Amino acid sequence: MKKSLIAMAVGAALAAPLAAQAASMVDVSGYADAIYTYTNEAFDNTGTKANGKGSKNTAEKKFATDGEIDFIASPADGVTARVDLDVNTSGSTTRLEQAFFAWNVTDPVTVIGGIFNDPVGAEAEDRPNINFTSHNAIFNILSSQTAVQGNSFGNNVEGLAIAGGNSMVTGTLGLLNDLQGVNEQNSIVAVINAMPMPGVELEADYVTQDKDGAKFNRTVAGVSGNPELAFGAGDVWDVNGSWSNIAGSGVTAGAEYLSASSVVDGAYNLWAGIDLPQNFGLKARYERTNSDISKVDDTTAWTLYGSWQAASNLLIALEYTNISADSVGSSDPNFIKSSTFDAVTGQVDGNVFTAEFIATLGDFK
Numbered sequence: 001m002k003k004s005l006i007a008m009a010v011g012a013a014l015a016a017p018l019a020a021q022a023a024s025m026v027d028v029s030g031y032a033d034a035i036y037t038y039t040n041e042a043f044d045n046t047g048t049k050a051n052g053k054g055s056k057n058t059a060e061k062k063f064a065t066d067g068e069i070d071f072i073a074s075p076a077d078g079v080t081a082r083v084d085l086d087v088n089t090s091g092s093t094t095r096l097e098q099a100f101f102a103w104n105v106t107d108p109v110t111v112i113g114g115i116f117n118d119p120v121g122a123e124a125e126d127r128p129n130i131n132f133t134s135h136n137a138i139f140n141i142l143s144s145q146t147a148v149q150g151n152s153f154g155n156n157v158e159g160l161a162i163a164g165g166n167s168m169v170t171g172t173l174g175l176l177n178d179l180q181g182v183n184e185q186n187s188i189v190a191v192i193n194a195m196p197m198p199g200v201e202l203e204a205d206y207v208t209q210d211k212d213g214a215k216f217n218r219t220v221a222g223v224s225g226n227p228e229l230a231f232g233a234g235d236v237w238d239v240n241g242s243w244s245n246i247a248g249s250g251v252t253a254g255a256e257y258l259s260a261s262s263v264v265d266g267a268y269n270l271w272a273g274i275d276l277p278q279n280f281g282l283k284a285r286y287e288r289t290n291s292d293i294s295k296v297d298d299t300t301a302w303t304l305y306g307s308w309q310a311a312s313n314l315l316i317a318l319e320y321t322n323i324s325a326d327s328v329g330s331s332d333p334n335f336i337k338s339s340t341f342d343a344v345t346g347q348v349d350g351n352v353f354t355a356e357f358i359a360t361l362g363d364f365k
Contacts, residue, residue: 025073025074025075026071026072026073027071027072027073027074027362027363028069028070028071028361028362029069029070029072029360029361029362029363029364029365030067030068030069030070030360030361030362030364031067031068031126031127031128031358031359031360031361031364032065032066032067032358032359032361033065033066033067033127033128033356033357033358033359034063034064034065034356034357035063035064035065035133035354035355035356035357036061036062036063036354036355036356037059037060037061037062037064037352037353037354038060038061038353038354038355039060039351039352039353040057040059040060040350040351040352040353041350041351041352042323042347042348042349042350042351042352043057043059043060043348043350044057044060044350066086066087066088066127067086067087068084068085068086068087068097068126069084069085069087069361070082070083070084070085070098070364070365071083071084078103078104078105079101079102079103079104080101080102080104081100081101081102082098082099082100082101082102083096083098083099084096084097084098084099085097086154095154096115097115097117097125097154097156098114098115098116098117098156099114099115100112100113100114100115100116101113101114108164108165108166109162109163109164110162110163110164111160111161111162111163112160112161112162112163112174113159113160113161114158115148115156115157115158116156116157116158117155117156117157118142118143118146118155118156118157119157119161119172119174119189119191119205120142120189120191120205120206120207120236120238121138121139121142121155121205121238121240121256121258122138122203122238122240122241122242122254122256123135123136123138123139123256125139125154125155125156127356127358128315128358128360128364131254131271131273131283131285131305132271132283132285132303132305132319133305133317133319133354133356134303134319134321134352134354135346136256136269136285136287137267137269137287137289137299137301137345137346137347138238138256138258138267138268138269138287139155139346140344140345140346140347141233141236141258141260141264141267141289141344141345141346142155142236142238142258143155143346144343144344144346145179145180145209145232145233145236146179146180147179147180147181148177157174157176157177157179157187157189158176158177159174159175159176159177159186159187160174160175161173161174161175161176161189162174165193167195168194168195168196169192169193169194169195170192170193171190171191171192171193172189172190172191172192173188173189173190174188174189174190175187175188176188176189176207178209178210179207179209179232180209180210180232182209182210185209185210187207187208187209187210188207188208189205189206189207189208190205190206190207191203191204191205192204192205199243199244199245199246200241200242200243200244201241201242201243201244202240202241203238203239203240203241204237204238204239205236205237205238205239206235206236206237206238207235207236207237208235209232209233209234209235209236226336226337228293228294228337229263229293229336229337229340232262232263233260233261233262233263233264233344234260234261234262235260235261236258236259236260236261237258237259238256238257238258238259239256239257240254240255240256240257241254241255241256242254242255245275249274250274250275250276251272251273251274251275252272252273252274252275253270253271253272253273254270254271254272255268255269255270255271256268256269260292262292263291263292263293263341263344264289264290264291264292264344264345265290265291265292266289266290267287267288267289267290267345268287268288269285269286269287269288270285270286270287271283271284271285271286272284273305278308279308279309279310280306280307280308280309281306281307281308281309282304282305282306282307283303283304283305283306283307284302284303284304284305285301285302285303285305286300286301286302286303287300287301287302287303288300288301289345289347291326291341293337293340293341294337295334295337296326296334296337296338296341297325297326298326299323299324299325299326299341299342299345299347300323300324300325301321301322301323301324301325301347302321302322303319303320303321303322304319304320304321305317305318305319305320306318306319313359313360313361314357314358314359314360315356315357315358316355316356316357317355317356317358318353318354318355318356319352319353319354319356320351320352320353321351321352321353322351323347323348323349323350323351323352324349325341325342325345325347325348325349326338326341326349327339327342327348327349327350
């Protein structure tokens with residue numbers, strides 16, 4: 001489920017030596033993701049007020065379409081190269097999501113360098129690889145800290161990492177550019193993955209970042225003048241796990257917990273899903289984010305999700321999310337604090353109902 005540094009590099013290295021693959025072959029894959037937002041009360045009253053009413057919600061009853069195209073080359077000399085390009089309809093933006101090499105130095109050891117998806121956290125970045133239509137709050141928190149190339153969307157890091165292990169345990173240690181782009185500073189990331197039994201995946205992550213002068217990548221005007229909000233979350237650690245097809249029942253469940261040095265006191269989510277006949281599925285998720293900002297309450301959310309695999313490369317999904325957040329109006333003295341916390345968690349008070357259509361191209365991973 002997680003399209004990550006480890007899954008891409010270490011998994012490939014352990015599965016089969018790259019020398020056995022055909023030389024100079026380039027695999028092309030990708031996806032198109034269309035989301036129709038039927039109702040989105042979460043943003044009805046967040047804009048400029050006019051005559052006592054909230055501004056129009058530009059997302060409601062509208063389609064938003066994103067796409068991605070990926071290129072992977074695995075020549076016979078043990079080096080895999082990957083480039084992912086994203087297209088986002090927000091501002092008609094095209095960006096470089098990933099661009100990295102994975103060098104299989106020996107069978108158990110791989111060196112990875114470039115821009116790659118953040119290995120911290122359970123959830124993947126790309127829609128076909130996540131459990132729900134919406135990302136959870138923990139992914140949004142991690143994404144709010146990463147500032148590769150100044151992109152305002154995506155959770156990616158840049159640097160060099162070494163990973164290795166066996167079929168049961170893998171570990172990664174990396175030297176990255178500071179997550180928020182602080183000059184002359186670096187972040188250190190450490191990740192341990194374990195599969196103690198088939199279907200059970202466990203992960204523990206830790207990443208550092210400089211707080212001096214770093215600001216949240218997604219904030220609102222006025223944050224720099226507030227010492228409580230001027231800095232990022234500092235060092236972050238995360239533990240997560242999942243169990244697929246529990247006892248052959250078709251039920252999958254997972255849990256995740258994140259903690260940070262400041263701003264976010266802690267965040268967790270619990271989720272479960274079941275596979276149904278005729279390629280249908282149901283999932284549910286509960287999450288809570290505890291604020292470390294004074295006078296800002298915690299945020300809770302629960303999500304219901306139903307899907308149908310209409311074809312081998314087409315998934316159709318409906319999702320409903322109810323968010324209870326301390327989102328306040330601009331006249332409230334805590335507006336900046338509340339808006340900043342909402343931006344970090346990616347969750348604003350209200351309800352969201354969406355229909356999603358995901359079509360994949362090639363052997364998308």
